[in-house]
């Protein structure tokens with residue numbers, strides 16, 4: 001123990017003697033470890049937020065889109081060539097066992113105005129059950145009713161951003177909101193949700209009955225999508241299968257032909273989102289390996305230089321009785337100290353960067369403690385691995401040759 | 407009692423490029439405990455080479471070497487390192503101190519590699535003790551570049567003494583010192599010798615050899631003369647005489 005302390009002291013002194021060189025050598029480790037720690041924290045934060053967001057959509061949801069999706073999850077027919085009809089939605093509600101409620105959906109964006117103010121926003125048409133199935137309650141006023149949907153009444157439920165923009169300091173309930181110049185009555189205000197993971201303002205929205213949107217705003221007869229809620233998690237997959245076969249039958253799709261719609265459960269959407277972050281993790285691991293190897297080679301290089309420079313010192317130590325093992329340990333300690341200090345600074349730099357991003361971008365950063373431990377151990381391992389060859393070279397020197405070395 | 411050093415027909419050949427250099431060609435030498443030997447000879451006669459062999463820093467190409475009865479040629483690297491650490495103190499021709507390291511730490515160096523390990527406080531005490539023997543306690547925390555040549559030489563001697571070796575080897579310990587400092591160092595050696603340490607010392611200077619008990623002269627890698635010193639000088643009296651002489655010419659206050 002005392003011997004290790006003494007060796008550590010010698011190592012620290014040697015490293016302090018060449019401060020600039022030490023710092024430059026550590027830089028490889030610092031950047032490598034720092035980048036990994038920062039990226040892991042950011043990636044992890046993003047993943048948990050995506051999961052939380054998808055969970056907040058509601059429970060046991062199945063989403064049906066018009067158009068088909070390719071394998072990679074890229075949407076091909078964004079509702080323009082609509083294939084889902086209102087009758088399809090009603091059939092799902094009626095015929096698929098385990099389905100509790102549905103909400104047909106259409107979407108557009110456009111200008112909304114009240115008084116002298118106007119604002120560009122998302123206009124979404126939904127069924128009356130949307131608010132409960134999406135767990136998005138109306139906090140002021142009320143939602144629109146089944147009756148409003150059937151009659152295609154010109155009523156609207158707005159997000160907080162709309163209130164802030166168009167009705168500042170006023171009670172919006174009962175006021176007239178011109179949606180693409182059609183007058184709608186505001187009946188409710190949605191509970192604020194804040195920004196999405198992608199940085200979109202989720203409260204910048206106007207919800208109207210889908211029937212009103214189709215007839216009075218868009219002039220279309222087909223739906224963009226259908227939100228479906230199943231009664232329990234166990235019912236999700238059977239219901240999904242049923243919906244697919246029902247829609248294929250209704251759309252007269254012969255066996256072997258592709259679906260002209262897409263059905264995804266909430267779980268599948270969550271998995272697809274986290275799949276991306278998994279790919280990202282692998283990429284990160286690759287970058288980490290490369291930078292650690294680069295850092296390690298830097299350490300090896302500087303240790304070889306150090307051994308050559310200090311050949312005489314090695315000779316003197318051997319002449320007064322240092323064994324090969326003592327010299328090996330000394331240089332190995334030096335390499336490991338170098339890589340570990342680099343690693344520690346890297347960890348701190350990574351955490352610091354995460355914090356800065358968290359503050360500047362309002363992006364939650366979560367760095368698992370395990371990763372910090374791993375980063376620390378890996379830096380030590382890099383020191384041992386890349387320090388071993390130079391240390392061994394030093395320990396094999398012949399005392400008299402080393403003493404004579406100029 | 408075993409001879410401390412028993413060399414028999416020891417040879418050392420350096421293979422450099424095309425020519426082989428026979429630095430030592432067949433030296434037989436026996437040194438008993440408590441001896442004080444001066445090795446003399448012209449430059450290039452093989453004195454340093456012989457000292458390195460005796461000091462277990464180098465291995466002979468031929469012949470046998472018994473150190474305290476142990477056949478050194480049969481020992482491995484670690485065992486040789488331990489012998490250098492425990493049994494032999496070596497004072498090099500060019501000091502060989504660690505730069506940017508205090509005198510005290512230089513002296514502590516051999517203790518760092520002792521088996522079994524020595525406690526930190528004891529290391530310090532022993533190093534200070536060794537510095538005291540060479541009269542350099544007040545310079546313990548100076549670095550070699552802050553010390554005069556003579557002081558550096560004393561640090562090197564203190565380092566050689568710190569592990570209380572039975573054998574002290576010194577390669578030209580007075581090589582670049584003035585006569586007064588040289589005699590002072592001889593005083594240290596004579597005192598160590600009185601305390602029972604065996605000393606072997608290389609020197610060019612005849613008058614310095616007069617302080618030892620036995621003189622061995624080398625030429626071309628061979629021992630040509632081996633004789634006891636007749637009229638031995640005592641460092642104390644010589645120093646006294648030198649001071650008086652200096653006072654006479656007012657060199658010293």
Ligand SMILES: Nc1ncnc2c1ncn2[C@@H]1O[C@H](COP(=O)(O)OP(=O)(O)OP(=O)(O)O)[C@@H](O)[C@H]1O
Nearest residue numbers: 420422427428429448449450451452453454455456
């Ligand atoms: N490493 C070496 N390689 C080749 N030849 C060497 C080596 N070391 C010494 N020699 C040769 O061996 C011979 C003896 O050298 P050594 O250093 O023992 O002489 P020395 O008596 O100590 O001389 P000096 O009084 O100048 O120190 C010299 O001819 C020298 O050139």
Ligand SMILES: [Mg+2]
Nearest residue numbers: 453454499577
């Ligand atoms: Mg010499």
